[in-house]
Amino acid sequence: MSDSTIYVIDDDDAARDGLVFLLTTSNFAVRDYHSARAFLDVIHGAAKGCVITDLSMPEMSGIDLLRQIRALGFDWPVIVVTGQGDVTLAVEALRAGATEFIEKPYDADTLLSAVAAAIKEPIGTTADARKTRVGQMLAMLSVEERRVFDGLTGGQSAASLAQDLRLSSQALEIHRANLMTKLQASSFSDLVRIALLSLAKPPAEN
Incomplete structure (x- = not known):
């Protein structure tokens, strides 16, 4: 293979x-x-x-x-x-x-x-392009979806996050599913990588 x-x-x-x-x-x-x-x-x-x-x-x-x-x-x-x-x-x-x-x-x-x-060989996409794309996808999230995204990628458990946001477990799962779709993420690992990329500092200009 x-x-x-x-x-x-x-x-x-x-x-x-x-x-x-x-x-x-x-x-x-x-x-x-x-x-x-x-x-x-x-x-x-x-x-x-x-x-x-x-x-x-x-x-x-x-x-x-x-x-x-x-x-x-x-x-x-x-x-x-x-x-x-x-x-x-x-x-x-x-x-x-x-x-x-x-x-x-x-x-x-x-x-x-x-x-x-x-x-697999990585596609030659610049860090700036990836960061821009991530910013565009994150902008599509609703306020509640962004809170769920920030909580999950910040290390909170689903139960703790649901309690903090005053959401039922079912409502939290719906928000999670929606944000996964909008961010084109297939796993929790994808979400964390998106979060890290969104926080990355742009390269210094010469």
Whole structure:
């Protein structure tokens, strides 16, 4: 399917083996490691690829691994997988530069789609153009939708946000669905990336 190597990092042998099996049977080249440190020990000699890391690991978490990868100057896509459905952790991972944040249990299509999207060549769109497009999409949101967007991407849980905005859970879900459509977002990760891009400072003029 692709020439890119997929690097799987997970201290859980069963989970790691299952993911390796899924990827190899989908024709990806895969290398797996039992810890973040084991992967960092070989990263400088590794071919460019996509990293899939578990979030909760001893010694070094998936988010700490992501930060180390970025600190070393590698811009490889990194997908963080976790069994903890924590909005704050998702925001933290995406702010640190994760390409995607996927909760366990996930279905095979979700994981494979995330990998395929991560390794696809990016379209040459300038940061200014992306920021302008995001601004245009955000302007289409109603006041209530924007409040829901800001709350969710700011790390609030749906229950807490509904209480703060005095909305029923059903009303909150309707606003969330509407803003996802208007922003052309298919996942929570997309929403966080849109929020981060909207806050990005324009490049300094020469």
